[in-house]
Amino acid sequence: MRNKQREKKNRTSWWDKANQTxxxxxxxxxxxxxxxxxxxxxxxxxxxxxxxxxxxxxxxxAISFLEEGKFPQFQGPLYPLILSLFIAVFGTHIFLLKLSSxxxxxxSIFLLGKAIFNKVSAITFWGIILALVANHHxxxxxxxxxxxxxxxxxxxxxxxxxxxxxxxxxxQPIPIPYVLAISVLLLTLYLTRTLAIVAVPAVVLFFFIxxxxxxxxxxxxxFPVLLGAFIVLKTIIADSSIGGDSQLQSLLMEHPYDASQxxxxxxxxxxxxAQNSSIYLSKHLAILTGFKDAMSLSKxxxxxxxxxxxxxxxxxxxxxxxxxxxxxxxxxxxxxxxTFFALHxxxxxxxxxxxxxxxxxxxxxxxxxxxxxxxxxxxxQKIPAVLLAFTVLLSTAQxxxxxxxxxxxxxxxxxxxxxxxxxxxxxxxxxxxASHNLPESYIACRKPNIARLTAGGKEFYGIYRFxxxxxxxxxTQLYDRGVTHIIVASLRKNPRMRxxxxxxxxxxxxxxxxxxxxxxxILRKQIGETEPAWLFEVNYNIWQKNKEE
Numbered sequence: 001m002r003n004k005q006r007e008k009k010n011r012t013s014w015w016d017k018a019n020q021t022x023x024x025x026x027x028x029x030x031x032x033x034x035x036x037x038x039x040x041x042x043x044x045x046x047x048x049x050x051x052x053x054x055x056x057x058x059x060x061x062a063i064s065f066l067e068e069g070k071f072p073q074f075q076g077p078l079y080p081l082i083l084s085l086f087i088a089v090f091g092t093h094i095f096l097l098k099l100s101s102x103x104x105x106x107x108s109i110f111l112l113g114k115a116i117f118n119k120v121s122a123i124t125f126w127g128i129i130l131a132l133v134a135n136h137h138x139x140x141x142x143x144x145x146x147x148x149x150x151x152x153x154x155x156x157x158x159x160x161x162x163x164x165x166x167x168x169x170x171x172q173p174i175p176i177p178y179v180l181a182i183s184v185l186l187l188t189l190y191l192t193r194t195l196a197i198v199a200v201p202a203v204v205l206f207f208f209i210x211x212x213x214x215x216x217x218x219x220x221x222x223f224p225v226l227l228g229a230f231i232v233l234k235t236i237i238a239d240s241s242i243g244g245d246s247q248l249q250s251l252l253m254e255h256p257y258d259a260s261q262x263x264x265x266x267x268x269x270x271x272x273x274a275q276n277s278s279i280y281l282s283k284h285l286a287i288l289t290g291f292k293d294a295m296s297l298s299k300x301x302x303x304x305x306x307x308x309x310x311x312x313x314x315x316x317x318x319x320x321x322x323x324x325x326x327x328x329x330x331x332x333x334x335x336x337x338x339t340f341f342a343l344h345x346x347x348x349x350x351x352x353x354x355x356x357x358x359x360x361x362x363x364x365x366x367x368x369x370x371x372x373x374x375x376x377x378x379x380x381q382k383i384p385a386v387l388l389a390f391t392v393l394l395s396t397a398q399x400x401x402x403x404x405x406x407x408x409x410x411x412x413x414x415x416x417x418x419x420x421x422x423x424x425x426x427x428x429x430x431x432x433x434a435s436h437n438l439p440e441s442y443i444a445c446r447k448p449n450i451a452r453l454t455a456g457g458k459e460f461y462g463i464y465r466f467x468x469x470x471x472x473x474x475x476t477q478l479y480d481r482g483v484t485h486i487i488v489a490s491l492r493k494n495p496r497m498r499x500x501x502x503x504x505x506x507x508x509x510x511x512x513x514x515x516x517x518x519x520x521x522i523l524r525k526q527i528g529e530t531e532p533a534w535l536f537e538v539n540y541n542i543w544q545k546n547k548e549e
Contacts, residue, residue, distance in 0.1 A: 014378040014381050014382065015123075015372075015373045015374075015381040018122075018123060018385065019121055019122040019123055020122075022122035022123060022125075022126055023122050029126055029129075033126075033129050033130060033133050036130070036133045036134055037106075037109070037133035040133065040134055040136070040139055040399055040403070041102060041105075041133075041139050041142050041143075042408065043403050043405050043407075043408060044136050044139045044140065044142070044143065044399070044403055045098070045102065045142065045143040045408055046098070046140075046143045046144065046407070046408075046411075046419070047094070047095060047098070047143075047408065047411035047412065047416075048411060048416070048419055048420065049094065049450050049453050049454060050144050050145075050146075050450075051420070051424055051447075051450070051495065052144075052146070053447055053449060053450060054075075054146055055144045055145040055146045056145070056447075056449040056450045056452070056453050057449045058075075058079055058080050058083055058145050058146070058147060059080075059083060059087075059092065059097060059145055059449070059453060060449045060452060060453075061073075061077075061080035061083075062080040062081070062083035062084040062086075062087050063084075063087060063092065065080060065081065065084045065238075066084050066087060066088060069237075069238055070238070071234055071237075071238035075147070075193075075194065076147060076151075076190070076191050076192040076193050076194050076196075077191055077234075078150075078188060078191035078192045079147040079150050079151070079192050082100075082150060083097060083100070083145065086100050092453070092457065094453065097145050098143045098144065098145060100145075101141060101142055101143060101144060101145055101146070101149040101150070102142040102143060102149075104149040104150045104152070104153040105138075105139070105141055105142035105149040105152065105153070106142070107153040107156070107157075108149065108152035108153040108155070108156045109129065109132055109133065109156075110156075111153065111156035111157050111159075111160050112152075112156040112159065112160075112358060113125070113129055114156075114160050115156060115159040115160035115163050116128075116159075116163075116324070116362060119163060119322070119324040119325070120324075120325070120362060120366050120369075121366070121369050121373070121384075123369075123384060123385050123388065124362060124365050124366055124369060124384065124388065127361075127365065127384075127385070127388030127389070127391065127392060128358055128361055128362055128365075128388070130392045131289075131358075131361065131388065131391045131392050131395055132358060134392060134395050134396040134399055135288065135290075135395040135398075135399060136395075136398065136399035136402050136403055137287070137288050137294075137350055137354065137357075138288075138354065138357065139399070141351070141354065146351065147192055147193060148351055148354055148355055150192060151189070151192045151193050151196075151355055152354075152355050154185070154188050154189055154192060155189060155355060157185065158182075158185040158186070158188075158189060158199075159328075161181065161182065161185060162182060162185075162203070162327070163324050163327075165178045165182065166210070166323060166324070166327075169212075173212065173214050173215070174207075174212055174214070174215040176218060178215075179215045179218040179219060179222065180218075180222055182203065182215075182219065183218075183219055183222035183223045183226055184226060186199055186200050186203060186219075186223055187223065187226045187227060187230065190227070191230070193355075195335065195338055195339060195342065196335070198334040198335060198337075198338045199331065199334065199335065200219065200223050201334060202327075202330050202331045202333070202334040202335075203219055204216045204219050204220055205330055206323075206326075206327045206330050207219065209326075210323060251342050251343070251344075252264055256344050256346070256347075269341050269342075270341075272340065272341060272342070272343065272344070272345060273337075273340045273341045274301070275345040276339070276340035276341075276343060276345055277301070277304040277308075277340055278299045278300070278301045278303075278304050279299055279345060279348055280336075280339075280340070280352070280353050281303060281304040281307050281308075282298075282299050282300045282301065282302075282303035282304045282307075283296065283297070283298065283299045284350045284353060285307075285353070285357070285360065286303070287350065288350060288354070288357050288395075289361070289391045289394065289395065290390075290391060290393070290394025290395040290396075290397065290398045291390075291391075291394060293398075294398055294401075294402055295496060307364075310364060310367060311329070311332075311363070311364070311367075313367055314329060314363055314364065314366070314367030314370075315329045315333075317367060317370045317371075318366075318367075318370070321370065322366070322370075325362070325363060325366050328359050328362060328363050329363055331359065332356060332359055332360060332363065335356055336353065336356060336360075339352060339353065361391070365384050365387060365388060366384075368383055368384045368387070369384045372384060404419060406418075407419045417429070421492065421495065421498075421531075422498075422528065422530060422531045423489065423490045423491050423492050423498075423502075423531035424491065425528070426489065426490065426527045426528035426531060426532055426533040427447070427487070427489040427490075427491060427533045428450075428451075428454050429527050429528075429533070430487050430489070430525065430527045430533035430534075430535055431445070431450075431451040431454045431455055431460075431487065432454060432455065433525060433527065433535070434455075434485065434487060434525075434535055435454075435455035435456065435458045438484070438485060439458070441484040441485050442459070442460075442461060442481070442482045442483050442484050442485075443460050443461065443483070443484065443485045443486065443487055443535075444460065444461040444462070444463050444478065444483045444485070444486045444487070444506070445460050445461070445462065445463070445486070445487040445489070445506070446462070446463060446464070446487075446489060446491065446503060446505060446506055447462070447491075448460035448461060448462035449462070451487075461478075461481055461483050463505060463506050463509055464505065465505060466505070466508075466509055469512050470512070471512050471513045471515065471516035471517060472516075472543075474509060474512055474513050475513045475517070475520065475540070475543050478538060479540055479543075483538060484537065484538060485524070485535060485536060485537050485538060486506065486510065486521065486535075486536045486538060487533060487534070487535055487536075488506050488507060488510070488533065488534045488535075488536060489502075489503075489506075489533045489534075490502045490528075490531040490532055490533065491503045492531070498531065510536070513543075517542045517543050517546065518542075519539060519542055520538065520539055520540070520542055520543060521536040521537070521538060521539070522536060522537045522539055523535075523536055524536065524537050
């Protein structure tokens with residue numbers, strides 16, 4: 001009898017003992033996490049303007065709002081508005097703007113920790129915290145003026161407030177002020193990331209399932225009222241209509257950069273869902289967790305299918321047992337589901353799911369915990385801990401491998417181009433040359449917002465795409481906008497390696513004109529021998545003479 005009791009104790013004690021130990025070591029673990037975070041976030045902190053483009057675009061929108069009263073459009077307006085506050089106080093100081101992202105990222109970790117504390121096992125709690133603070137993919141957004149860090153801070157606060165409200169009013173109706181506050185938080189999420197509009201039905205569904213019908217109906221009422229109030233206020237202050245139309249149009253197109261291909265079909269959106277599921281679940285999630293190399297391009301649809309099965313199992317498990325994890329599941333269904341249906345597969349960027357990375361890991365690991373923590377064998381109890389340990393170790397190893405520990409010091413010492421690939425170095429050097437030597441010119445280029453920040457505020461004309469191959473139409477566009485010069489760069493189509501393929505939008509634009517009007521473009525400067533950048537002056541004389549004739 002005693003042997004059976006001893007065996008039973010041994011079979012169930014490991015999980016409880018491990019969680020108890022981590023709970024008792026909370027202060028030590030917190031200090032360790034802070035030290036790791038400060039170390040890696042310092043060495044992964046980039047003082048360079050990102051090659052991506054969107055981060056500089058947010059800054060330009062903030063500047064335009066301050067200087068011209070032009071309300072931010074296309075993407076969520078709230079982040080540029082927040083940036084405009086920093087710019088109004090500190091000016092366009094890139095380091096301080098990047099530092100604001102580090103603050104937001106730090107808040108996102110802290111608030112997420114507060115939100116899930118005591119809602120998940122101690123092993124999962126510390127596993128996800130350590131996996132985040134040592135993950136260079138995640139830390140990257142702490143030094144970029146993308147909206148991700150700000151959105152994650154808002155998202156973490158939203159979860160914290162919703163969970164505390166749900167816990168506080170477990171068996172009673174949620175008071176109106178609390179529902180109003182939740183609705184305000186939902187509005188901030190939407191105004192930061194347009195896709196977050198689907199968080200509203202996620203909350204409404206959660207309230208209905210939880211029996212909080214009054215809170216559900218009030219959310220349905222409050223959110224559109226708050227959004228309407230925002231639109232009215234925006235119109236009064238900035239004389240601007242509701243934004244987001246151009247972004248929606250881009251999503252509805254079959255190809256985001258080629259309008260000639262027309263609108264996406266109904267079946268095409270399901271094809272997107274399948275492709276994006278494979279891209280983001282079998283590739284990017286595996287890279288984020290460290291189970292795939294950061295440069296991996298492989299995608300396995302079967303992995304996505306298995307993850308969906310894993311996820312469904314968790315939803316069934318948490319429906320009755322854990323309302324907090326159940327809501328995380330609902331939230332992920334709406335947010336990731338909409339992401340996979342809406343986004344063009346060619347975008348293929350980890351940043352599109354990085355705000356949901358921690359939630360995905362929490363949900364998946366706790367699903368395993370729910371099945372193994374009460375197992376009769378200790379090795380089964382250890383499965384979640386082993387998976388998290390591998391995630392932390394692999395993420396850390398990947399961070400060490402991917403981090404250039406000299407970059408921060410090089411950039412601080414004044415080498416502003418250190419860390420860029422040669423194609424970008426030549427492009428940015430050409431931008432700097434043109435801004436210094438042609439101060440009164442209006443120059444066209446492929447990345448105008450990055451160029452503007454590099455040039456200290458000088459405006460550039462951006463050529464992102466063109467809808468005509470007619471030479472007269474194209475050159476008229478340049479002439480009407482007063483373009484005097486064009487920078488042509490050798491920016492890599494695949495930024496990871498030099499393949500010889502470049503982003504050739506401007507090359508093709510100019511070729512259509514040059515084929516009909518030879519001599520229109522006069523080379524004035526070349527920088528770089530390999531992956532060079534060129535500066536051309538636009539000579540309109542030949543075209544104008546042809547028009548007169």
